[in-house]
Amino acid sequence: MPLHSVSPLYAAAELRAYEHRINHAFVQAARSAHEAAEIARNDGDLDAWWNMTFLQAENLLDAEEFEACAALASDLVDGPHSTMEPQAKALTYILAAKARQGAGLLEEAADAARAASLLLADDDDVEIHVKARQALIAALADSGRLDEAWAECLGLAEVVSTEVDDQLIGKVYWVIGNVAFLCNKVQEGLEYHELAAATFSPARNLDVWAKFNKASAAMRLAAEVADADTLRCIERAELATDVVGGSVSDLLLLRLNRGHWTFLAGDVEAAIPILEGICVEVDNTGPQILGEACLLLGRAKAAMGDHSAAQEQLQKAADHFEMAGAHHRAEQARQYLAVQS
Structure with a gap:
């Protein structure tokens, strides 16, 4: 018009x-x-x-209205007024993939991300292709299909070139580092996250800077890397989020990182109230975060010798992970639970 x-x-x-x-x-x-x-x-x-x-x-x-977003994205892709323009269609599939991942529909998320990556050849629109591969990797990793996710990471690393914006390159390194951590390739995870950190700038995009440091701290803590660099990531994320603000889930993830750090630092007693405060937020956050908090709280209770409470929290963790579609994390929670039984 x-x-x-x-x-x-x-x-x-x-x-x-x-x-x-x-x-x-x-x-x-x-x-x-x-x-x-x-x-x-x-x-x-x-x-x-x-x-x-x-x-x-x-x-x-x-x-974080994931179900509403997924429904709207599906209508844009398949509805009566869906676009035939491949780039717009691919971006919509990526949006649907992220929404379905947020809703715990990991198989559907992977399918939508794969559909986006197939719509465009590598030389059509490198940036959209990279974003589609990122969404696919995230969905595969969350669902525990780590071998597939790592294979996609290696392919994605080959796609990145100087034609891609620095911020997007940083996000590529970020997601590859995440999968490396999940595959127990801790040194590679650290290296890729260091590459990502070098491309991000708080002056250019403070929101991305906050999210990266928060996520990098979470991955490092999951690998039980509780060094000075991890603490710096936590502190940077907290400071940046104070400036730019964040969703309820963002704020709970910051508290989860702080509780995890406190637990790994050996101050189990101080970690427990932090983790308990997250575990009661059932109506305000997703099952994945609740699962991580309950798993840590169960471990903390076990370390304090309260085995009955540990069992309760570990069972809750397994239930939350199953609800999120993170079956591999649910199995890990059950392994901790078996030790307490």
Whole structure:
């Protein structure tokens, strides 16, 4: 639709959506994007409707409304007004993959990410192809298919070139490092995360800087690497999040990292109240985070000699992991539980 024919109501709703997004008010941004999409639909502008509906789905993802995001993304891919443009379709599949991963539908997440990667040849749009492979690797890793995830990582490393934006290269190193940690390739995990850290800048994107340091600390702690570099990651993430803000899950993950660090540092008694505060947040966070917190709390209770409480928390951890589709983590929780029985 030509610029002069844009409805003032549409322009206002679109502007509100982007302003809310800039301010990390994702629920309000999704609502305004939906308003803009409805105005565009009524005006017969299906391109604007599609763009605003995609923006709505992006904001639902960032608001951790995973099921609503997945449903909207599916409609954009398969609905009556789905786009035939391969790049837009691939981006929508990636959005669906992330939403399904967040909802614990890991097999469906992997399928959507694979569909995105198959839509584009490597030389069509390297950045979108890389993002699709990242989403696929994350879904495979979360579902415990680590051999497949590592094979995808090696392929992804070959795709990265100087044509790709530094921030995206950093995210590639980040995801490869994550899988290396999960595969017990700890030294490689550390090396890839160091490469990622070198590409990220708090001055350029403080939000990404916060998320990377938070996630890197979590991976290092999971590998029981509780050194000074890990503590620096925790502190950087906490400071950056104080500035940019974060979702409930972001804040709980920061507390989980701090509790994990405290536990590994040997101050088990101090770690327990931190972990207990996370485990009660059943209505405010996903099953994966709850599983990790309950697993750590069970280990901490066992270390304090409270074996009955340890069993209870380890069973809860296994249940949460199963709900998240993280069957390999559920099995690890059950292994700890067997020791306590």
